Amino acid sequence: MTDFSSFVIFxxxxxxxxxxxxxxxxxxxxxxxxxxxPYILGWPGHEEMYGMTLADRDADPLALWQxxxxxxxxxxxxxxxxxxxxxxRLFDPLMDDPxxxxxxxxxxxxxxxxxxxxxxxxxxxxxxxxxxxxxARVDFDPIAFxxxxxxxxxxxxxxxxALQVRGQTAFWLNYDDLxxxxxxxxxxxxxxxxxxxxxxxxxxxxxxxxxxxxDKVNNFEAMQAEIVATDPFQLHRIPGFEPHRGPAVPSxxxxxxxxxxxxxxxKGGPTGRVTRWLRDLGAVDSDLTQNALRQWKRAHPGHRxxxxxxxxxxxxxxxxxxxxxxxxxxxxxxxxxxxxVPLPDEAQLGALDDAAAQPLFLAWLDFLRRNLNGxxxxxxxxxxxTQAEVVAGFARFAAPDMVVREAQMAGELGFLARSAGIDxxxxxxxxxxxxxxxxxxxxxxxxxxxxxxxAFGFSDRP
Numbered sequence: 304m305t306d307f308s309s310f311v312i313f314x315x316x317x318x319x320x321x322x323x324x325x326x327x328x329x330x331x332x333x334x335x336x337x338x339x340x341p342y343i344l345g346w347p348g349h350e351e352m353y354g355m356t357l358a359d360r361d362a363d364p365l366a367l368w369q370x371x372x373x374x375x376x377x378x379x380x381x382x383x384x385x386x387x388x389x390x391x392r393l394f395d396p397l398m399d400d401p402x403x404x405x406x407x408x409x410x411x412x413x414x415x416x417x418x419x420x421x422x423x424x425x426x427x428x429x430x431x432x433x434x435x436x437x438x439a440r441v442d443f444d445p446i447a448f449x450x451x452x453x454x455x456x457x458x459x460x461x462x463x464x465a466l467q468v469r470g471q472t473a474f475w476l477n478y479d480d481l482x483x484x485x486x487x488x489x490x491x492x493x494x495x496x497x498x499x500x501x502x503x504x505x506x507x508x509x510x511x512x513x514x515x516x517x518d519k520v521n522n523f524e525a526m527q528a529e530i531v532a533t534d535p536f537q538l539h540r541i542p543g544f545e546p547h548r549g550p551a552v553p554s555x556x557x558x559x560x561x562x563x564x565x566x567x568x569x570k571g572g573p574t575g576r577v578t579r580w581l582r583d584l585g586a587v588d589s590d591l592t593q594n595a596l597r598q599w600k601r602a603h604p605g606h607r608x609x610x611x612x613x614x615x616x617x618x619x620x621x622x623x624x625x626x627x628x629x630x631x632x633x634x635x636x637x638x639x640x641x642x643x644v645p646l647p648d649e650a651q652l653g654a655l656d657d658a659a660a661q662p663l664f665l666a667w668l669d670f671l672r673r674n675l676n677g678x679x680x681x682x683x684x685x686x687x688x689t690q691a692e693v694v695a696g697f698a699r700f701a702a703p704d705m706v707v708r709e710a711q712m713a714g715e716l717g718f719l720a721r722s723a724g725i726d727x728x729x730x731x732x733x734x735x736x737x738x739x740x741x742x743x744x745x746x747x748x749x750x751x752x753x754x755x756x757x758a759f760g761f762s763d764r765p
Contacts, residue, residue, distance in 0.1 A: 307495055309372045310334075310382030310404035311397050313462055315455050317418035318410040319478045320384045321429055325505035326487055331379060331496045335371060338383035339364060339390040345383070364390050368397075380404075380495065387458035398465040404494055405471065407462060410478035412452050413530060417441065417519055419451075421512055430511045440519055443526035452533065541754050544677030545689060548696030552593050560585030561724035563603030565596075567610040567701075569693050570685040571618045573709050573732065577611055580716070580730040593700060607723040610703045611712055612690045614765035615752035616745060617735055622687040623667045627652050627660070634681070642670045642679060657738040664738075668747035675751060691758040708759065735765055 312334065314320040324334040335352065336345035344350065344357045352360070353370040360367045371381050382404070385393070397403050422428050425437040466473055474493055480486040481504060488502040517523045534540075558564040558581040566581060568574040581587050591599070600606060626634065627646075635652075638644040644666045646652070655663070671687055673679050685693065697703060707715045709732045716729025738744075745763050749756055756763075 306402065307380055307404040308375060308402040309368075309380055309400075310406060310494060312382065312384045312406045312408055313386075313458070313473075314384055314408040315386055315410075315415060315458070317415045317422065318408050319481045320408055322481050322505055322508050323406075323408060323476070324384060325507060326481070326502065327382075327491070327494075329505055330487075330491050330502045331499055332491065332494060333379055333381040335381060335383045337386065337389065338367065338371065339385060339393050341388070341390060361390075364393050365396060368393060372403075382406075387454055394461075394465075398462075398469060398471075401469070401471055405462070405466065405473035406476060406490070407459070407473045408476045408478070408481075409459065412455065413448075413516070413526070414478070415455075416448050416451055417443075417516065418512060421519060427511065429508055431507050436511055440521050442521050443523070443529070445525070445529040448526075448529065449533070541757060542676065543692075543754065545675050545683055545692050548685070548688065548692055550593075550697050550700035551685070551693075552596055552700060553590055555589070555591055555596065556581060557588045557591065557596070557599050557603075558582075558585050559588075559603070561720070563599070563606030564720065564723055564725070565600075565606060565608035565701075565703075567608060567697050567703050569610055569612055569690050571622055571687065572611050572613045572690075573712070573730075574611075576730045576733065577712070577716070584720070584725055584727060596701075605723065607705070607719050608701065608703045609705045609707060609716065609719055610694060610697065611707045611709055611716075612694070612755075612759050613709045614761050615690075615755050616739055616748040616765050618690075619668060619671060619687060619748055619751065620664060620736065620739060622671075622684070623660070623664050625686060626667070627655065637681065638667075638670060642673070642681075644670055657736055661738050661741065661744070665743060665747055668744065668751050672747070672751035675754075689752060689754045691754050706759070708761075710765075739765065 310332075312320055312323060314323075324336065327334045336349070337343060338345050338352060339360070341361075344352050344360060350356065353367065353374060355367050355370070371383070375381055385397070397405075420441040421439050424439045424441055427437050430436055462473070474490055476486070476490070484501065484503055487504050488499075491499055491502045512519055516526075520526050554568055554570075556566045556568070556578060558566070560581075561584075564581060564584070566577055568577070578587070588599075626638075632649060635646055635649070639646050644663065646663060647655070670679070674681060674683055674687070675689060694703070694706060705715065705719050707719075707729075713729045713731050717727060720727050720729065749763060755761065
């Protein structure tokens, strides 16, 4: 068992964190409220904590945390409650410290949201057995609910990922666990107080709204419809097992015309046409480092950045043709032997016309579907990676001002150029091989690249 020196309760509003804090404080531990809430210092009206004011804490939050850690007694460790909107500077240091115990408290999101709205409506945030609950009903706001749900889901996903990459674990609690003496005893023992044989949950707080949801929400039917539409099991999620990509800055090009243009090419797109267009406009530079690109950006205020995405079917066709004529004979051999792509012998590849290549291309699209789903041992090449993942990789350094579809690039690149002081239309798109006008190919391309079809709004027909 780790010898913890502090603890943090990751929670949200109306998840039962006050009750959990009361239980810990009554059983040999010290929870210091919302110590890093941007608007209060632990609790409302509290002006100082370990000799630091709110302003002191905001100037150096790590200093307050260290004082909390160092103030532990012989057996009592100290911690606090931390919500998704608390000081973000503290999150990584907390996660980096394996001696800080992580407790994650969750609650049914609908219960939590309605309870929060009732608390705002009544201004009753805690209730003890001698107080009278204030009866109220609230209106369900679907937009506010979605925003709250997304924020809390993102927070939990961030915690989960941070624990995994650091090889740590947490003590996970649900709202209903807070009144279970066995679970609370286990938690206190996990935090190091094994000298306490039995833990009774705090009894100085009682549930505020133990009514059916239909009695707490005015437009309950609308709430039911919204929750059904939220798809909690992500039935409509497009699986993504593709490796993340970096920004690939050395492949980017800058053009000094006007206020400056920055082109972020997607491999397999109309890079040649766009590059020739840029060279017609002015001096073009490439082979950039990230530092050189930052300097170019500073020297070109008002610059614009762009990328051009291509319909997946012709892009996959170009990747297929490159595979047939490229130097990677080992890839072709593996495709024949392992991945059911019936390529002819090497000596016959150069003689393939479009009609003869069409059935091979269909098999290639099936291979791409499996490759992008992580079902092959062959790495995903940038030339056939999803454009959605490539563009996401760009954003790890700089996001493009405009994502242009190849079919509309004459007008859309012209619009972007004029915003940078260049009066010129963009290049015209190229034609499509007739062989691609085939229903089986269109369906196979969509099966392989559904993520791109959805992300960029491509139609089935290029």
